[in-house]
């Protein structure tokens with residue numbers, strides 16, 4: 183990253199993080215003990231063309247959200263510039279009456295090494311390979327950040343604030359093992375075990391979209407063949423139906 187590192191953002195960030203850890207080392211953001219302040223959530227889609235930035239209170243209520251979907255696949259710098267711009271809108275000083283931003287969480291629609299804060303790849307975009315997104319944002323914002331795959335983040339969100347949380351209107355006991363399946367352009371999957379995201383040995387636990395279901399099957403977005411996503415995603419089904427209609 184060369185062009186924008188260290189430049190101030192449009193919004194007013196008052197950070198509280200300690201010294202930054204060195205790039206690529208394992209770290210956590212620590213438990214949030216504050217009772218006042220805000221958190222920011224950022225989502226980057228698997229192609230980078232959909233980004234969303236939201237400001238929430240510490241109970242998880244979304245206060246402001248902006249999205250600017252693009253109709254093309256942008257490069258990494260374009261996505262980062264747009265997120266800067268959206269952060270500026272969402273965190274303008276008049277929106278932060280109750281305190282400062284305490285944490286930033288980023289959900290990325292690709293392969294993420296969460297323990298090192300790195301986007302390993304976006305299957306539907308180029309130029310993200312091994313991008314240190316967590317360090318990039320922490321250095322720009324001076325706020326502790328955490329990044330993860332978007333299905334993992336969604337899985338955790340469902341257990342904390344969605345259909346599987348203890349306060350959910352749907353009566354149920356709290357599940358110990360949860361598999362979240364995200365059906366979008368592809369098929370995402372996230373595993374939550376005992377309330378924590380389960381990444382597995384190489385960070386791909388729960389990624390059911392890339393399980394092989396058909397030997398020598400159609401090519402998948404990840405480059406493999408015969409994966410579930412290449413056969414059962416919305417894109418794959420419509421492609422198959424177009425093929426059949428031509429026949």
Ligand SMILES: [Zn+2]
Pocket residue numbers: 391392393402403404405406409411
């Ligand atoms: Zn695949």
